[in-house]
Structure formats: C-alpha cells, structure tokens
Amino acid sequence: MQPQQVERNLSTTLDDCYMVNEPLGVVFIVGGWCSPVQMCLVPLVGAIAAGNCAILNPSEWTVYTAELLHRLIPLYLDTECFHVVLALKNDLPDIVELKFDHVFFTGTREDGNKIAQAAARTLTPVTLVLASKNxxxxxxxxxxxxxxxxxxxxxxxxxxxxxxxxxxxxxxxxxxxxxxxxxxxxxxxxxxxxxxxxxxxxxxxxxxxxxxxxxxxxxxxxxxxxxxxxxxxxxxxxxxxxxxxxxxxxxxxxxxxxxxxxxxxxxxxxxxxxxxxxxxxxxxxxxxxxxxxxxxxxxxxxxxxxxxxxxxxxxxxxxxxxxxxxxxxxxxxxxxx
The missing domain is CATH 3.40.309.10 (Aldehyde Dehydrogenase; Chain A, domain 2)
Structure with missing residues (x-):
C-alpha cells in the first residue's frame, strides 16, 4: 500500500512521481454453491487486505453454510464495515444496482450475465468467476x-x-x-x-x-x-x-x-x-x-x-x-x- 515510485522522463526530472493505491470502497461478494466457504472467504480476505468494506452474500443453495457465515462473521469482524446478507438469486441484480464500488461474483454464465448487466447500469467494475468445461x-x-x-x-x-x-x-x-x-x-x-x-x-x-x-x-x-x-x-x-x-x-x-x-x-x-x-x-x-x-x-x-x-x-x-x-x-x- 506504500506509494510506488515511477521512472521519470526529461520533463519531470525534478518532480516526484509516484502511484498511490487506494481502497475501492464497498465490495459486494456473491459466493457460489461449489466450494461455498472458499468462494466466499477468499474474496473477502482480498477485500479486507486492500482496505475495503464488504457485503457478503453466500449461495442460497448452501443453506447451512450461509447460516453459519451469517452467524459467525459478526462475531469476528466489525459490523460497521462487514455484513452478510441472505438474498435469493433473483434479488441479486436489484442489489447490484444499489451501486457498489466493486462486485465479485461466482456462479453460472447465465447469472453472471445478469449481474454484469446490472452493474453496467451504474458503471460498477465486476469480477466474474464462471463455470466452464475444462x-x-x-x-x-x-x-x-x-x-x-x-x-x-x-x-x-x-x-x-x-x-x-x-x-x-x-x-x-x-x-x-x-x-x-x-x-x-x-x-x-x-x-x-x-x-x-x-x-x-x-x-x-x-x-x-x-x-x-x-x-x-x-x-x-x-x-x-x-x-x-x-x-x-x-x-x-x-x-x-x-x-x-x-x-x-x-x-x-x-x-x-x-x-x-x-x-x-x-x-x-x-x-x-x-x-x-x-x-x-x-x-x-x-x-x-x-x-x-x-x-x-x-x-x-x-x-x-x-x-x-x-x-x-x-x-x-x-x-x-x-x-x-x-x-x-x-x-x-x-x-x-
């Protein structure tokens, strides 16, 4: 997170030129039913490490994992910065349109397409991890x-x-x-x-x-x-x-x-x-x-x-x-x- 110095050219020889990393803000993380703990907590760790707040939405198909995260996250993380919501798949596009600073989605291509379209309406950057045939x-x-x-x-x-x-x-x-x-x-x-x-x-x-x-x-x-x-x-x-x-x-x-x-x-x-x-x-x-x-x-x-x-x-x-x-x-x- 420290400022990164960049190479200067002739016109900026006497100047101090560097890049500063800043947190994006609030990240909306949608986990998938496949590896539900990993696909929820790994993005959350990345969001926290970069200084962001986050709202976590576990998959509705992993009911017990979702309930566990909903109960445990507030016990260990600051509730002013981190929340867990238990939203249904059909509600996700409407939630995305509330305007986040980044959306991280894991799921199918069909659902990812809906999330991307909803995010595009507010110009919200999106990371998609979608299913494929390897x-x-x-x-x-x-x-x-x-x-x-x-x-x-x-x-x-x-x-x-x-x-x-x-x-x-x-x-x-x-x-x-x-x-x-x-x-x-x-x-x-x-x-x-x-x-x-x-x-x-x-x-x-x-x-x-x-x-x-x-x-x-x-x-x-x-x-x-x-x-x-x-x-x-x-x-x-x-x-x-x-x-x-x-x-x-x-x-x-x-x-x-x-x-x-x-x-x-x-x-x-x-x-x-x-x-x-x-x-x-x-x-x-x-x-x-x-x-x-x-x-x-x-x-x-x-x-x-x-x-x-x-x-x-x-x-x-x-x-x-x-x-x-x-x-x-x-x-x-x-x-x-």
Missing amino acids: PCYVDQHCDIVTTAQRIAWARFHNAGQSLVAPDYILCHKSVQVQLVQAMKCCLMQFYGSNSKESHKILWKSGKVAVGGQAIEAEKYIAPTILTDIVDTDLIMQQDVFGPVLPFLTVQNVDEAIAFINKQEKPLCVYAFSNDNKVISQLINETSSGSFCSNDCVLQSLMVTLPFGGVGTSGTEVSDLSVSPICVIRPMRSEPCL
Missing part, C-alpha cells in the same frame, strides 16, 4: 499410470465439485483404452468397489465404462467414466459439477486444438505429454483462464499466479492480459497397485 488433452507420448492418477484425483475429489477440475478428456482411441483401464485401477484404490443404480444424465451420454451407480436419496454418484461421447451429447452441453468424466477421441493434437477452439473459452486447459513441442503448441494455440501441463488443479493452488477466466469463463482477478501457465515436467511414474 478440456484435458492426453498425448500418445506420456506416462499413462501417472496421468491416470493425476486426472482421477483432480476430477473426482470433492465429489467432482470443483471449478478447475478437468471436464472431459481428448485423446487418441489407443490412448483411451489404456487410460480408462489405468483410471479404473486408480478408482478402485481411491474409492473401493461399492456402487448402486445409475443417474439419469449418464444414460443419455455415451457408454458407462467405469462406475455409473447412484443413490439419489443419499445424493451419491459413484466416480464414473463415459466413453463413445460426441460433442452433441447432453453431458457436453451442460456444466457438470459431479464425479463424471467423459472421453472424446481425436486423431492428434491438431484435432484436439481444433475441438477446444470450437467451444467457449474454458477456465482451464490441461495437457499430458512428455513432448515439449506438444505442450508448447497447446499453450500457444488455445486460450483459457489458466493452463497446466502434466498435472491438474495445481495452478490454482499457487498464490503467485492470478486466478480467473477469459471470455465466457469469466474475467481475471488481476491483469487482464495475464493467462497463468503452470508447466510441470517430467512426469514421475507412480505404480498403480
């Missing part, structure tokens, strides 16, 4: 066992409820056969073999290769892998915050890039390959909020990298010209017992 390309030249373990963890942890998890796999048919088998082994290690009846969206998309069991009353869906998927399938048209991973086959990296670029810009792009040229090509020829090679999710855990989307996946929290890239190599083989 592609993951798996090259023919990679360690299948390690790749399977890393993708399985990234897709299925937290019951698949993660903004940055890989949403679908793009790979050659021969790679799919090996990778599905390796992931089946991983899922047995991670979760065991207990399973029940399938969820309806699974029956409408491709073929269930692993898992597919569900107990609606218990809100349980087994870690599931789908094959024979095409881009018109229902699961490719919707954001799926669940433990389901579809496979689409491509002939090579060029076809994978073409497929990725036909879709809306994703929050993340992932790639697994031991060939640096393949990784570089994917970095240079795709656009996303972030990129990570030979692993998943890790780029979002690095506090030194900004986090956010691009296009329909949202707006960057920091510099709009920055796309965080996390290149991890080489892969280390980890046996699947």
